[in-house]
Amino acid sequence: MRDVNAMDHFDVAVVGAGPVGLTAALLLADGGARVALLDAASAPMDLPRAISIADETFRTMDRLGLADALKEESLLGTGSRYFGLNDRPLASSKPAPSRIGHPAKSQFDQPVLEDLLWTKASNDERISFLTGAQVNAIAQDKDGVTVDFHSEAGDGTVAASWLIGADGGRSFVREALGIDLVGSTQEERWVVIDLLNVPEDREPYAEFHGNGTRPYVLVPGIKGRLRLEFMLFDHENADEMTSPAQILELSRPFHPRIGPEDVRRAVVYVAHQRIARTYRSGRSFLIGDAAHLMPPFSGQGLNAGLRDALNLSWKLLEVLRGAGTDRLLSTYESERRTHAAKMVKVSRRTGAVVMAVGAVKTNVRDIAFRTVSLIPAIHRYLGSMRFISPPDYRNGVAIKAGRDVDRRLAASVGFALSQPSVTGPDGATTPLDAHLGDGWSLLTLEAVSPSAHRPDPFWSLLGARRLGLAGTQVPPAGQDSAPLLLDARRVLAVPHLGKPHTLVVRPDRYVAAVFTDDSEQSVIQSLRSYVNPLSRR
Numbered sequence: 001m002r003d004v005n006a007m008d009h010f011d012v013a014v015v016g017a018g019p020v021g022l023t024a025a026l027l028l029a030d031g032g033a034r035v036a037l038l039d040a041a042s043a044p045m046d047l048p049r050a051i052s053i054a055d056e057t058f059r060t061m062d063r064l065g066l067a068d069a070l071k072e073e074s075l076l077g078t079g080s081r082y083f084g085l086n087d088r089p090l091a092s093s094k095p096a097p098s099r100i101g102h103p104a105k106s107q108f109d110q111p112v113l114e115d116l117l118w119t120k121a122s123n124d125e126r127i128s129f130l131t132g133a134q135v136n137a138i139a140q141d142k143d144g145v146t147v148d149f150h151s152e153a154g155d156g157t158v159a160a161s162w163l164i165g166a167d168g169g170r171s172f173v174r175e176a177l178g179i180d181l182v183g184s185t186q187e188e189r190w191v192v193i194d195l196l197n198v199p200e201d202r203e204p205y206a207e208f209h210g211n212g213t214r215p216y217v218l219v220p221g222i223k224g225r226l227r228l229e230f231m232l233f234d235h236e237n238a239d240e241m242t243s244p245a246q247i248l249e250l251s252r253p254f255h256p257r258i259g260p261e262d263v264r265r266a267v268v269y270v271a272h273q274r275i276a277r278t279y280r281s282g283r284s285f286l287i288g289d290a291a292h293l294m295p296p297f298s299g300q301g302l303n304a305g306l307r308d309a310l311n312l313s314w315k316l317l318e319v320l321r322g323a324g325t326d327r328l329l330s331t332y333e334s335e336r337r338t339h340a341a342k343m344v345k346v347s348r349r350t351g352a353v354v355m356a357v358g359a360v361k362t363n364v365r366d367i368a369f370r371t372v373s374l375i376p377a378i379h380r381y382l383g384s385m386r387f388i389s390p391p392d393y394r395n396g397v398a399i400k401a402g403r404d405v406d407r408r409l410a411a412s413v414g415f416a417l418s419q420p421s422v423t424g425p426d427g428a429t430t431p432l433d434a435h436l437g438d439g440w441s442l443l444t445l446e447a448v449s450p451s452a453h454r455p456d457p458f459w460s461l462l463g464a465r466r467l468g469l470a471g472t473q474v475p476p477a478g479q480d481s482a483p484l485l486l487d488a489r490r491v492l493a494v495p496h497l498g499k500p501h502t503l504v505v506r507p508d509r510y511v512a513a514v515f516t517d518d519s520e521q522s523v524i525q526s527l528r529s530y531v532n533p534l535s536r537r
Contacts, residue, residue, distance in 0.1 A: 008036075008128070008158075008159070009144075009159050009160065009161075010034045010035060010036040010128070010158060010159065010160040010161070011028070011033040011034045011035065011160065011161050011162065011316075011320050012025075012028050012033055012034075012035050012036075012160055012161065012162045012163070012164060012316060012320075013035075013036045013037075013038065013145060013147050013158050013160035013162070013163050013164070014028075014035060014036070014037045014038070014163075014164045014166055015038050015039075015135050015147065015163070015164070015165050015166060015167045015172070015173050016038075016039060016165065016166035016167035016168060016171075016173075016288070016290070017037055017038070017039035017041065017044075017118065017121070017129070017131070017166075018039075018045070018114065018166065018168060018288070019050075019110065019113055019114055019117055019302060019305070019306065020166045020287055020288030020289075020302070020305035020306060020308065020309050021037065021039070021164070021166030021167070021287075021288070021309075022037070022114070022117035022118060022120075022121050023060065023064070023117060023306055023309040023310070024164055024166060024287060024308075024309035024312065024313050025037045025121055025124075025127050026064055026117065026120060026121055026124065026127070027060075027063070027064070027309060027310060027313035027314070028313050028316065028317065029121075029124050029126035029127050030063075030064070030438060031313070031314070031317040031438060032126070032317070032320075033126070033316070033317060033320055034126060034128075035126060035127045035128070036127075036128045036130060036147075036158045036160060037121060037127050037128065037129045037130065038130045038133040038135055038147065038149055038158065039130070039131055039132075039133065039167075040132065040133065040134045040135075041131065041132070042131045042132045043118075043131075044111065044114040044115050044117075044118040045110070045111065045114055046111045047110075047111065047194075047264070047265050048109055048110050048111060048194045048225075048227070048264065048265060049110050049302075050108075050110050050301060050302035051107055051108065051109075051110070051219055051221070051227055052078075052105060052106070052107060052108070052206075052219075052300075052302075052303070053070075053074065053105075053106050053107070053108040053113075053302075053303065054104070054105060054300075054303040055098040055100050055101075055102040055103060055104050055105075056100065056102075056303065056306075056307060056390075056416065057302075057303050057306050058070070058071070058102035058103070058106075059100055059101070059102055059419070059433065059509065060306055060309075060310050061113075062102070062433065063433075063438070064117075064120065065120075066113075066116045066117070066120065067102070069112075069116055070108060070112060070113055070116060071106075073108065073109050073112040073222065073223070074106045074107060074108040074109070074221075074222065075106060075107040075108075075204055075220060075221055075222045076103040076106045076204075077094075077103040077104070077105070077106060077204060078094075078103075078105050078106055078107050078204040078205060078206060078220075079092065079093055079094030079095070079105070079204065079205045079206075080092070080093050080094075080205060080206045080207075080208065081093075081205045081206070081207050081208070082208045082210070083207065083208065083209045083210065083211065084210055084211070084212075085210075085211060085212045086211065086212075087209060087211055090210075092205070094205075099416070099418040099419070099491075100416055100417070100418060100419045100509075101419035101420075101421075101431050101432075101433065107204075107206070107219060107220065107221050107222075108221075109221060109225060110302070130149065130151070130156075130158070132151045132152055132153075133149040133150070133151045133156070134149055134150050134151065135147055135148070135149045135167070135172055135173070136148055136149060136150055136172075137176070138163065138172075138173060138176040138177070138284070140163065140281075140282050140283050140284060142282075143161075144159060144160060144161045144162075144283060145159070145160055145161075145162065145163040145283050145284060146158065146159050146160075147159075147160070147163065161283065161320070162283050162284070162285070162316055162319075163283060163284040163285070164284075164285050164286075164287055164312065165177070165284065165285065165286045165287070165290045166286075166287050166288050166290060166305075166309070167290055168288070168289045168290060169272065169289040169290070169293050171286065171289070171290035173284065173286065173290060174276060174286055174290050174291075177281040177284055177286075178281070179276050179277055179278055179281060179286065180276075180277055181274040181275065181276055181277070181293070182274060182275055182276075182277050183272065183273045183274030183275055183293070183344070184272075184273055184274070185270055185271070185272045185273070185274070188231055188232070188270070188271075189231070189232040189238065189268055189269070189270050190229050190230065190231055190232065190268065190269055190270070190271070191229070191230050191232055191238075191241050191242060191247075191250070191266065191267070191268050192227065192228070192229045192265070192266070192267055192268075192269060193227070193228045193229070193230075193247055193250065193251055193263065193265070193266045194225070194226075194227050194263075194264040194265040194266075195224075195225070195226045195227070195228065195251060195254070195255055195258070195262055195263060195264060196224055196225060196261075196262050196263075196264050197224045197255075197261075197262045198224045198225070198226040198254065198255050198262075199224070199255075199257070201220075202218075202220035202226075203220075204220065205220075206218065206219045206220075207219075214230055214231060214233075215230075215231045216228065216229060216230045216231065217229040218254065226254060226255070228250065228251060228254060230250055232268065238268040241268065242266045242267065242268060244260060244263070247263055247266045248260070248263070251263070271294075271295035272293035272294070272295075273293065273294060273295055273344050274292070274293045274344075275291070275292045275293075275337065275340055275341055275344060276290070276291045276292065276337075278333065279291050279332060279333040279336065279337050280329070280330075280332065280333055285312055285332065287305060287308035287309055287312060288302075288304075288305030288306075288308055288309070289301065289305060291305075291308060291336075291337070291340065292304060292305075292337075292340040292341075292343075292344065293344075294340070294343055294344040295344075300343040300346070304336075304339070304340050304343055307336065307339070307391060308332075308336050308340075310508045311332055311335055311336050311508055312332045312336075314506065314507035314508050315328050315329055315331070315332055316329070317507070318507075318531055323462065323531045323532060323533045324530070324531055325529060325530055325531065325532060327529050327530055328397065328530040328531060331393075331396040331397050331530070334395060334396050335391070335393045335395070335396035335397075336391075338392075338395070339391045339392070342389065346389075390415065390416060391415075391416070391510075392414055392415065393414045393415070393510055394413065394414030394415075395414075396414070397506060397510075397512050397527075397530050398413050398414035398510075398511070398512055398513070399413065399504075399512060399513035399523050399526045399527060400413065401413055401513070401514050401515075401519075402515070402518075402519040402522060404515075404516045404518045404519050405501060405514045405515065405516060405519065406494070406497055406498075406501060408494050409445070409494065409497075409501050409503065409514045410514060412503065412511045412514065413511050413512070413513060413514060414510070414511065415510065415511060416509060416510055416511075417432075417443075417492075417503070417505050417509045417510065417511055418491050418492055419431055419432045419433055419491075419509075420432055420487050420489055420491035420492060421489075422435065422469070422485040422486060422487050423485065423486040423488065424483070424484075424485055424486075425483075425484065432485070432487075432492075433509065435465075435467055435483070435485065436465065436467075436505065436509065437465045438507060439462075439463045439464065439465065439507050440459075440462050440463060440464035440465070440504070440505065440506065440507060441464060441465045441466075441467060441504075441505040442455065442459055442464050442465070442466045442467065442482070442502050442503070442504060442505070443467050443468075443469050443492065443502065443503040443505060444466070444467070444468050444469065444482060444500055444501070444502045444503075445468075445469050445470075445492065445493050445494070445497060445500065445501045445502070445503070446468055446469070446470050446484075446493075446500050455502075455520070456520060456521070456524055458524045458527075458528075458533065461533035461534065462531060462533045463533075464504075466482035466483075467482050467483055467484075467485060468482045468483065468484040468485065469484075469485050469487050469492055469493045470484060470485070470486055470487065470493055471486075471487055471488070471490040471493035471494070471495060472486075499516055499517070500516065500517070501514055501515070501516055502514065502515055502516070502520070504523065504527070512527065513526070513527065
């Protein structure tokens with residue numbers, strides 16, 4: 001554990017060094033914040049828990065320089081298959097191709113991710129990483145927070161301007177803040193088994209077997225990794241069902257030569273579907289499992305937590321820089337809690353499809369599933385996994401486009417920015433994110449040539465990076481013009497705009513607004529309620 005001077009004052013204290021807390025701490029530190037990171041553990045967890053990773057998570061890891069290493073240990077571009085009574089196929093689905101430059105859905109190994117994040121945080125001079133520190137008290141007032149902790153080295157206190165609780169489903173921070181969870185816990189118990197050295201390579205699909213007798217889930221990985229999940233019945237004893245002999249018996253059909261050394265983990269769990277009543281109390285915030293608990297059937301829990309970390313970190317950085325308003329901080333809850341609640345419902349419904357037991361219930365489910373799948377629109381909806389909808393932040397830091405804005409671009413407001421490969425004047429082709437930096441960006445889509453319009457000083461005060469994007473050959477940039485990039489596939493540089501349009505891209509790579517020269521001032525006026533750089537101290 002690193003020493004903390006009693007006189008030290010941090011910008012943000014983060015409690016919990018799982019993947020979500022580590023990500024929040026690293027994003028804040030990259031933005032220049034001084035961070036205290038506290039966790040009761042002295043090393044990263046080495047047991048698998050979360051197993052599905054979304055494109056947006058890879059995008060966040062790319063910001064931290066960890067995406068490539070994580071992809072090397074992941075099964076990329078996976079889908080799902082559903083089976084009914086007697087293991088008859090019901091449906092096969094795979095996400096629509098991602099717009100943001102990474103595989104839409106993949107299977108990963110959480111210890112790999114956790115080790116990458118832990119190592120990076122341990123080496124970051126802007127993070128005081130307090131390991132073996134058990135938090136036992138929290139206090140806050142209008143000026144900041146204090147966090148008391150106990151460690152082998154003795155008791156200590158951390159003072160900070162803001163607090164993030166990322167300490168999991170049994171969050172001490174949430175309890176200390178008096179925030180309760182709303183929702184329920186499903187009655188069914190499941191035993192999850194993680195195996196190693198499985199000899200057979202499987203197709204890149206998670207399998208959901210609602211066979212009516214003992215429903216189970218199978219999720220393949222790479223390098224011989226395989227996860228199995230079996231539903232337990234009321235009369236079955238959890239200790240007996242996780243005994244070494246029983247685990248080997250359950251696993252043998254999928255790993256014929258299994259030995260005790262091939263069992264990485266075997267535990268019983270019940271799925272919670274709960275969400276914190278509020279994500280904020282004064283100067284304290286909840287992220288990850290401290291804020292929401294969801295069934296695992298749609299693989300959204302960790303991904304939702306990492307979205308929380310990204311969403312909150314940039315907003316706190318804007319406040320710390322003197323530009324962000326309290327209204328900006330309030331949008332953390334309005335943006336993230338809404339999407340988390342939706343994902344809890346999706347995960348619960350996915351589980352209900354799998355957990356039907358008995359010939360009658362299972363048969364009714366299968367018939368209903370096949371019937372609705374005959375409808376083309378529903379078949380496409382299920383087959384492309386559109387029920388797992390991306391975040392929609394139109395009710396947050398997003399300015400509704402005016403009538404002067406092309407409707408094709410107006411539809412992007414409130415959603416993640418697409419990421420095409422772009423080519424610069426030097427001929428090098430790279431992902432768009434490589435040009436955006438960590439703050440705000442202005443992407444001007446030129447109709448014919450670089451605009452002569454000079455942007456308002458508001459944008460430079462905000463620190464926004466200016467870029468031009470063209471769908472045809474990039475003309476040479478003028479001395480005062482923004483760098484110009486070629487979007488040859490016209491992912492963003494849509495044709496026939498008629499006049500230049502500018503996308504305002506938030507630090508988390510979501511589109512906050514689109515304007516033309518006619519509506520720029522209106523957009524600035526609306527944004528000032530969230531970020532007002534003139535108020536910087």
